[in-house]
Amino acid sequence: MIAVSACLLGCNCRYDGQNKRNNFIFELSKKESVLPVCPEVLGGLSVPRKPSRITGGDGFDVLDGNAEVINIHGTDNTKAFIGGAYAALKMFKENGIERCILKDKSPS
Template identity: 50%
Template sequence: MKVVISACLLGVRCRYDGGDSRNQTAIKQEKRRQLIPVCPEESGGLPTPRPPAEIVGGDGNDVLDGTAKVMTDDGTDVTEAFLKGAHHALEVAQSNGATHVILKARSPSCGCGDIYDGTFSGTLTSGDGVTTALLKRHGITVTTL
């Protein structure tokens, strides 16, 4: 079984701060499944490290619908990069026949169920990241670690 997974969960240093989110549960999955790492933010053209970003005005579904934006903490609009990265992750999943994706919790790309609220205050709100929203719209099951 092929599973697309956030590269940071496997120890790839692709987080916004240049670090990783190594997760032993994710790493143990490699023994049972073929894991395909992806970082939507890097795939969208953003550098590592990069300024922190949050969805302003809604969640990933609102970004996909054009009613919300992804902004960095210094006010730069990075919506297009997040959309490009989300579409790349979808393409990777579809081309590999992956029906399940494991993503990084709370991320404006990968969050599922909870994301930061767009105020850069560390406050969580209900919603999905851009990549998660796009994958769900295409019938792919998303879980987070």
């Protein structure tokens, strides 16, 4: 089984309520078992939601407490992003995921 960002499979879970369906990945999902995952939604963020960016570093810095994930109105969404990342990791472990296809440039 492969974990795949839900937006790449056509799920409307992005911040703007849209998706980033990738036809190759969608067709792959017809041949292989996939586990759709959206860390932002798992972390409790709504769809749609204000876009967020990592400030003060990268994802590793966020996990280390040295950077934040802030939306365009200045709201700190760091806890939601970290919670979603750990929820996704739990799902990966529970399902024996060894391969992931995740959305590039997503703050999660």
